[in-house]
Amino acid sequence: MIATLNSNNNLVIMAGGVGSRFWPMSTTECPKQFIDVFGTGRTFIQMTYDRFKGVIAPENVWVVTSQKYADIVAEQLPDIPKGNILLEPCRRNTAPCIAYVSWRIKSKNPKANLVITPADHLVTDVVEFQRVITSALNFTAQTDAIVTLGMNPTRPETGYGYIQADLQVPSLMNKEVFRVDSFKEKPDYDTAVKYLKSKEFFWNSGIFIWNVSTIVNSLRIYEPEISRIFEDLLPYYGTEKEQEMINEQFPKCTSISIDYAVMERADEIFVFPADFGWSDVGTWGSLHTLAPKDAQGNNAIGENIRLYESRNCVIHTTEEKRVVIQGLDGYIVAEKDNTLLVCKLSEEQRIKEFSAE
Numbered sequence: 001m002i003a004t005l006n007s008n009n010n011l012v013i014m015a016g017g018v019g020s021r022f023w024p025m026s027t028t029e030c031p032k033q034f035i036d037v038f039g040t041g042r043t044f045i046q047m048t049y050d051r052f053k054g055v056i057a058p059e060n061v062w063v064v065t066s067q068k069y070a071d072i073v074a075e076q077l078p079d080i081p082k083g084n085i086l087l088e089p090c091r092r093n094t095a096p097c098i099a100y101v102s103w104r105i106k107s108k109n110p111k112a113n114l115v116i117t118p119a120d121h122l123v124t125d126v127v128e129f130q131r132v133i134t135s136a137l138n139f140t141a142q143t144d145a146i147v148t149l150g151m152n153p154t155r156p157e158t159g160y161g162y163i164q165a166d167l168q169v170p171s172l173m174n175k176e177v178f179r180v181d182s183f184k185e186k187p188d189y190d191t192a193v194k195y196l197k198s199k200e201f202f203w204n205s206g207i208f209i210w211n212v213s214t215i216v217n218s219l220r221i222y223e224p225e226i227s228r229i230f231e232d233l234l235p236y237y238g239t240e241k242e243q244e245m246i247n248e249q250f251p252k253c254t255s256i257s258i259d260y261a262v263m264e265r266a267d268e269i270f271v272f273p274a275d276f277g278w279s280d281v282g283t284w285g286s287l288h289t290l291a292p293k294d295a296q297g298n299n300a301i302g303e304n305i306r307l308y309e310s311r312n313c314v315i316h317t318t319e320e321k322r323v324v325i326q327g328l329d330g331y332i333v334a335e336k337d338n339t340l341l342v343c344k345l346s347e348e349q350r351i352k353e354f355s356a357e
Contacts (some may be wrong), residue, residue, distance in 0.1 A: 008112055009060060011120075015065040015073060019031050046077065048079055052115075066085040067088065077171045098215065102230075103216065106212045109212070110212065111211075113209075114209065122281045123278055145270050147216065148207065152203075158186055162202065162203060165200055196255055204259075218262045221259070227255060233249060296312070304322045307321075315334075317333065331344055
């Protein structure tokens with residue numbers, strides 16, 4: 001049961017990435033978060049927004065993105081106020097991004113409670129996701145805790161960072177929340193197997209929950225130079241000069257992730273272990289795993305695809321062409337704007353060099 005909307009609860013969607021791992025669908029001009037990878041009619045950022053409906057009001061949804069994506073965000077998320085789309089003049093990783101939006105929200109509501117999420121992840125069990133988010137928000141509204149969502153690992157994954165939790169004693173305020181012992185970088189396979197067997201390690205989802213005073217104070221302690229920049233901009237937030245001042249001051253920030261800036265240094269760090277069908281969908285291989293398949297293991301995403309004697313392929317052809325494929329095993333076939341990619345799934349790491357040519 002989702003509680004009545006709390007006006008202090010805010011959602012921050014980080015949407016500044018420029019990745020083109022799903023090339024030719026995604027490019028630096030229209031990266032992954034703005035494309036419909038699953039052929040559902042909703043892009044990643046739209047699906048991210050959708051899963052918070054009933055938890056956070058549209059007027060409390062914020063997007064931090066690059067200036068060149070301002071129009072596409074406004075087009076894809078028409079329900080949120082345009083003033084809630086914050087524009088970075090350059091890339092400085094996640095700590096300055098989070099610092100900017102945190103000071104901006106705090107200037108409007110010092111009692112705000114925040115969820116920070118990437119724009120380009122997948123969640124399959126939205127009901128459980130909303131339950132977890134609501135529980136975590138209730139926890140941070142009453143404490144000075146910093147909470148990260150830890151995904152229960154289902155395999156020895158080497159592509160994710162891990163969170164080691166102290167599962168002996170849960171928080172007195174929320175029995176599903178535990179203190180973090182340590183954060184671990186992406187492991188090798190043997191180490192990932194050990195993590196899986198130990199039951200005390202969780203995938204780091206990159207989804208954070210905290211109240212705005214907690215994160216602002218943490219940044220003041222651990223990144224005072226970044227904090228000073230956004231503290232000095234308090235007179236300009238919500239005014240016509242805000243963007244001009246951000247364009248001038250934001251590039252002065254150190255480029256550092258929130259993990260290094262705060263998560264691995266602060267004391268009151270907690271993990272909320274969860275299982276709601278999460279993936280960062282970072283590769284064609286992960287799409288092949290997650291998207292519906294036919295009896296031969298093929299993902300056919302598009303309206304007019306015919307497959308013959310083909311197995312274990314990802315076909316993503318949503319433009320108005322008839323696509324007929326025969327005799328492929330383990331291939332990616334994708335097209336967008338007069339570009340056609342045909343590549344072995346096992347060689348997808350080479351897509352970046354193909355797209356650069």
